[in-house]
Amino acid sequence: MKGIIFEGKDKPLKYGEISFDSKDGMVDVRLKAAALNRRDYWITLGLYPGKPVLPTVLGSDACGSYDDKDYIICPNVDWGEEAYPSANYLILGYEHFGTFAEYISVPTSKLYAKPAHLSIEQAAAIPLAGLTAYRALITRCKAAKNDRVFISGIGGGVALFACQFALALGCEVYVSSGSAEKIDQAKDLGVIDGVNYHDKDAMLQLAKKVGGFDVVIDSAGGPGFNTLLKMCRMGANVGVYGGTVGNMDGISVPNLFFKQITIHGSTMGSDNEFASMIDLINKHKIVPVVDRTYGLSEGVEAINSMKNSSQFGKIVLNIS
Ligand SMILES: NC(=O)c1ccc[n+]([C@@H]2O[C@H](COP(=O)([O-])OP(=O)(O)OC[C@H]3O[C@@H](n4cnc5c(N)ncnc54)[C@H](OP(=O)(O)O)[C@@H]3O)[C@@H](O)[C@H]2O)c1
Secondary structure, rough: OOEEEEEEOOOOOOEEEEOOOOOOOEEEEEEEEEEEEHHHHHOOOHHHHHHOOOOOOOEEEEEEEEEEEEEEOOEEEEOOOOOOOOOOEEEOOOOOOOEEOOOEOOOOOEEEEEOOOOOHHHOOOOOOHHHHHHHHHHHHOOOOOEEEEEEEOOOOHHHHHHHHHHHHHOEEEEEOHHHOHHHHHHHHHOOOOOEEOOHHHHHHHHHHHHHHHEEEEOOOEOOHHHHHOOOOEEEEEEOOOOOOOOOOOOOOHHHHHHHHOOOEOOOOOOOHHHHHHHHHHHOOOOOOOOOEEEEEEHHHHHHHHHOOOOOEEEEEEEEO
């Protein structure tokens, strides 16, 4: 089959032919569309932990067909007990062959009916980012109706799902971005206001204006994280699922404990959370934001295009 093949960080990522292994106890899904995550980009740079047998196929998200029906695929492998991932937990698309290919072999338990209101490309955009956003926002931070929610870096795939889920729950949603255009695009979705994350004063003024945030969702970390804590109101929940900028230097410890803030680390989510996330998308007819699509043969170009974070939403590979 054709796929995007990773042979190691010192070898060029390539589109080519790789043999497909049908696995016992699993079904072969003909993939129709797959979505990119920053994880794919980190892997190509050698910045993602793991010990894959090389060559391997990248990609964690997809929509494909099996037995004449369209499904989205839960990318979890061995999540384990409900509360936290097991020591064996893996995500499709590194140690296991991923979705940037024509076929994948998965257990039927990982197949979820494609939401009827979505196109194949929109459905393919959901799995990893939707699951991460669901757990960080809803399971870990317990966001609820009327909460004031602040989501940083709204151009990100996970951030946008968190935003759409928070809006669906009836939260008041505010965002940050490095791009004024992306803030305007977020307002079109229902976000109340947004600020540039490089402008610390604007961030603090926004927090003052709204009376502080009940929930903050962040994947940047870095020195700006302390500003996010200053934007919290008493008893706030802060969900952290990434560290794009780096470690959180200079956190004001008194700010953390006087305001009784809880910081929740969050990674992916269980299979049950995946099912609940799909239910939420179906119930509120949420439409994932797809920034642009490429053909599978253009997958290397698509992954490299993540370098400058120009996207608003997901980048999708059209396989069919
Ligand atoms: N733990 C997990 O399970 C999990 C799952 C998925 C992702 N992640 C991690 O979470 C991060 C985001 O992933 P993604 O797939 O959503 O990435 P993405 O779609 O590539 O988005 C990255 C976004 O980061 C934002 N950003 C850059 N600098 C920032 C700053 N100083 N402050 C705030 N935001 C900033 C940008 O927002 P603007 O474009 O708006 O400027 C950019 O669009 C990555 O580090 C990824 O590895 C972790």
